[in-house]
Amino acid sequence: MFCSLVFCSLSFWHLVVFVNSNAVKMVSVSVTEGDTVTLKTQRQENDLISWTFEHPESRIAEINKEAGIFSTYDDVPDGRFRNRLKLDNQNGSLTITNTRTTDSGLYEMTIKGKRDKYKFTVSVYARLPVPxxxxxxxxxxxxxxxxxxxxxxxxxxxxxxxxxxxxxxxxxxxxxxxxxxxxxxxxxxxxxxxxxxxxxxxxxxxxxxxxxxxxxxxxxxxxxxxxxxxxxxxxxxxxxxxxxxxxxxxxxxxx
Known part of the structure; x- marks a missing residue:
């Protein structure tokens, strides 16, 4: 499945979204509850990468190579991401496993030395019952x-x-x-x-x-x-x- 300016691949309920840093600043992603979604940009060489959810102060992941920090903060903002965040230390991509409807919202990736913010609007829908x-x-x-x-x-x-x-x-x-x-x-x-x-x-x-x-x-x-x-x-x-x-x-x- 190809999307305009965005390549989306879906395999075994795992959605990976790639953002071309030269072309796309905002991407909308829709998944079904329980799926895994990876929010990924091109390889980053920057020493400092930060991921936030919904509010700038709600930092959920960070890479600081100089300080030796490669961490996820899955207890914020309210513990909803506990044990479900994975950070790729090489390129800064963020993976959310076993998604829930409460994971819906705006995710932002900020890269030190660049003014652009790469934004992902994620919508997680509940699994449908048979009518x-x-x-x-x-x-x-x-x-x-x-x-x-x-x-x-x-x-x-x-x-x-x-x-x-x-x-x-x-x-x-x-x-x-x-x-x-x-x-x-x-x-x-x-x-x-x-x-x-x-x-x-x-x-x-x-x-x-x-x-x-x-x-x-x-x-x-x-x-x-x-x-x-x-x-x-x-x-x-x-x-x-x-x-x-x-x-x-x-x-x-x-x-």
Missing amino acids: VISSDSSQCSSSSSSSCSFVCSAVNVSHVTLSWYKGNSLLSSISVSDLSISLSLPLEVEYQDKNTYSCVLNNPISNQTQHLDITQLCHTCAVVPSEGHTHCRDSVLRLVIIALMGVAAATASSD
Whole structure:
């Protein structure tokens, strides 16, 4: 995978981002929680290199060849990086292992003797669950006697979009940004519909898809004229079967 002015290589959930010091000063990086990411510039000959996170005073790594310092400070700013930072003493690159969503933010590399700061905006997204599709028989109505109602849902998610697709065409969607909440999205189709439907949960870098099996989940609605209202067809069938069993039992006892 090649990016304009930036070379990105992804292998075994390890993302390495190279910055050409002559061309790029800011790079945006997106990874999935649990992956490893390396923020790397070209080889540096400078004696003093400093890495900070979010705020200039939150120094998380330093190379000072003259003083013999090659250190990571993973207890700052709040201990979130503890035992997860690795510093390349040769070129000054910084690696973050087992990334977490709290690692998202701005990382800056400052090189002594140069005015430029090389900045990396890192976004770490939580791993997505597979959305769940269930039938919704409560939506039966006289106006939809041959339809099937479904709900697709996902729990404890943030920065995602939940969508229904008919083939490759988007039917509906709902999104959430910051808060971790539960999402649900309804769908109504005809019982005899032969189209393919799927529910997709996605964020900017990944997605999870659940395909709809209409024949397995569909609980169609049927109007009962004598009563003037609607029941779900599977419930009506159960009542008929129970009635027939009752008749059979009464016939057997009379013999």
